[in-house]
Amino acid sequence: MAAKKSITNKLLWIFAIGQFGWSLLSGIVANWMVYYYTGSPDAQNPNTGIFASGITQNPILFKFTLFGLVLAVGRIFDALTDPLIAGWSDRSNYRGGRRIPFMRAIAVPFALVTIMLFVLPQTGSVVVNDVILFALLMVFYLFMTIFCTPYNALIAELGDTQEHRINVSTYISFTFIVGQSLSFMLPNVAGMLEGAVGQKNSIRFAVAIMCTIACAAMLIPSFYIKERDYIDSKPSQTKPFASLLRTFQNGQFRRFVYSDVIYFFALTLFQTGLAFYETKLMGIEDKWTFVLTATMTAISVILYPAVNKLAPRLGKKKLIITGFFAYAVVFLITFICGQGLYWGFIVAVCAAIPMAILGILPQACVADVAELSRLETGEDRSGMFFAARTFAFKMGQALAMVVFTSVTVSKTPASYRNTALIATVTCLIGACLFFLYNEKMILGRIGELKGKER
Numbered sequence: 001m002a003a004k005k006s007i008t009n010k011l012l013w014i015f016a017i018g019q020f021g022w023s024l025l026s027g028i029v030a031n032w033m034v035y036y037y038t039g040s041p042d043a044q045n046p047n048t049g050i051f052a053s054g055i056t057q058n059p060i061l062f063k064f065t066l067f068g069l070v071l072a073v074g075r076i077f078d079a080l081t082d083p084l085i086a087g088w089s090d091r092s093n094y095r096g097g098r099r100i101p102f103m104r105a106i107a108v109p110f111a112l113v114t115i116m117l118f119v120l121p122q123t124g125s126v127v128v129n130d131v132i133l134f135a136l137l138m139v140f141y142l143f144m145t146i147f148c149t150p151y152n153a154l155i156a157e158l159g160d161t162q163e164h165r166i167n168v169s170t171y172i173s174f175t176f177i178v179g180q181s182l183s184f185m186l187p188n189v190a191g192m193l194e195g196a197v198g199q200k201n202s203i204r205f206a207v208a209i210m211c212t213i214a215c216a217a218m219l220i221p222s223f224y225i226k227e228r229d230y231i232d233s234k235p236s237q238t239k240p241f242a243s244l245l246r247t248f249q250n251g252q253f254r255r256f257v258y259s260d261v262i263y264f265f266a267l268t269l270f271q272t273g274l275a276f277y278e279t280k281l282m283g284i285e286d287k288w289t290f291v292l293t294a295t296m297t298a299i300s301v302i303l304y305p306a307v308n309k310l311a312p313r314l315g316k317k318k319l320i321i322t323g324f325f326a327y328a329v330v331f332l333i334t335f336i337c338g339q340g341l342y343w344g345f346i347v348a349v350c351a352a353i354p355m356a357i358l359g360i361l362p363q364a365c366v367a368d369v370a371e372l373s374r375l376e377t378g379e380d381r382s383g384m385f386f387a388a389r390t391f392a393f394k395m396g397q398a399l400a401m402v403v404f405t406s407v408t409v410s411k412t413p414a415s416y417r418n419t420a421l422i423a424t425v426t427c428l429i430g431a432c433l434f435f436l437y438n439e440k441m442i443l444g445r446i447g448e449l450k451g452k453e454r
Contacts, residue, residue, distance in 0.1 A: 087240025
């Protein structure tokens with residue numbers, strides 16, 4: 001058997017470009033679908049709820065809105081398909097590897113369905129639009145799973161050492177927030193196009209431009225990285241849901257997931273409401289959203305080297321707990337904020353710290369647990385560990401979508417503040433739960449078993 005090529009930081013950066021692509025697509029849907037399909041326009045932000053008349057807006061079950069339920073069902077469907085795709089990927093033996101062939105095949109369809117979400121639910125029938133929106137969201141989440149689940153598995157497989165696991169987590173965190181930040185430019189791009197194509201079409205063209213960029217980014221690592229040149233991957237023999245059950249039987253993984261679910265519930269509440277917090281509570285034009293996000297991203301990136309260096313010294317656990325408490329402070333500031341652009345900058349600056357920490361280190365924790373499992377069992381189920389994590393936190397995201405759209409059904413400033421308060425409380429609970437995770441034992445055991453492996 002030919003010797004495998006060495007994994008370099010250059011390779012990890014090329015891999016991270018794919019994260020930029022899918023995070024841009026995800027950001028377009030997560031940050032702007034609720035904004036454009038619900039809410040009501042005002043003189044300062046005339047595009048709020050611009051597509052709302054096309055779909056059902058009134059609550060259909062208690063205070064649950066159709067849009068909130070559709071988004072929640074989409075996340076649940078997404079979560080349920082994660083272990084299926086992970087099992088398929090773990091058990092596959094394609095010539096191009098276990099992960100890259102999935103990424104290469106789905107990048108273009110993934111970008112196309114994102115465009116369709118802002119184009120097709122625009123018929124003259126509200127019922128037809130509701131059905132189309134539901135179907136497209138299911139397909140969107142399925143395609144995202146087909147790309148992201150194999151992609152995430154490569155985090156552990158390319159992270160062959162503790163240094164590489166932290167580095168690749170740092171790089172993909174950087175490209176993730178760049179993709180998310182770029183998605184906030186949607187109103188700015190639409191504004192430049194509005195005079196030529198009209199108000200609604202400017203948004204659709206802006207989405208299409210961003211999706212094209214995202215697609216190119218996803219294809220770069222898919223064609224550049226020759227998976228079998230670097231990874232000696234053997235197909236797993238465990239069936240998908242048996243593998244998922246075995247993954248959740250891992251005690252340390254469960255302890256990590258407890259806090260992760262709550263964190264993503266809180267973060268999804270906040271991210272879904274961010275455009276509303278800025279426009280409805282702080283009185284900021286939506287075109288400032290990108291500037292504020294870019295400020296947050298820039299400061300966060302400046303902090304990346306510090307997080308990267310501190311993680312091995314202080315431990316990922318201590319930094320993650322710090323990140324939880326810091327995010328809770330950000331959510332609380334949002335709850336009490338007043339009007340003025342300076343409030344937006346206060347939130348942006350404060351959020352940069354937990355964004356840097358929690359953008360990097362949780363993936364490295366999952367990679368650690370997956371690596372320990374491989375060393376103890378002799379079976380590489382990296383795909384399932386990352387899928388099990390996403391299965392769990394997407395349940396938290398689904399609940400957050402329902403809660404947000406239900407709490408804000410009145411569309412009052414107080415209702416938006418309440419979502420920030422809920423995020424504050426749940427984030428504090430997540431911080432407390434993460435104290436149960438035993439990072440020291442995991443890293444010590446990995447070192448011990450790798451010494452024997454040599």
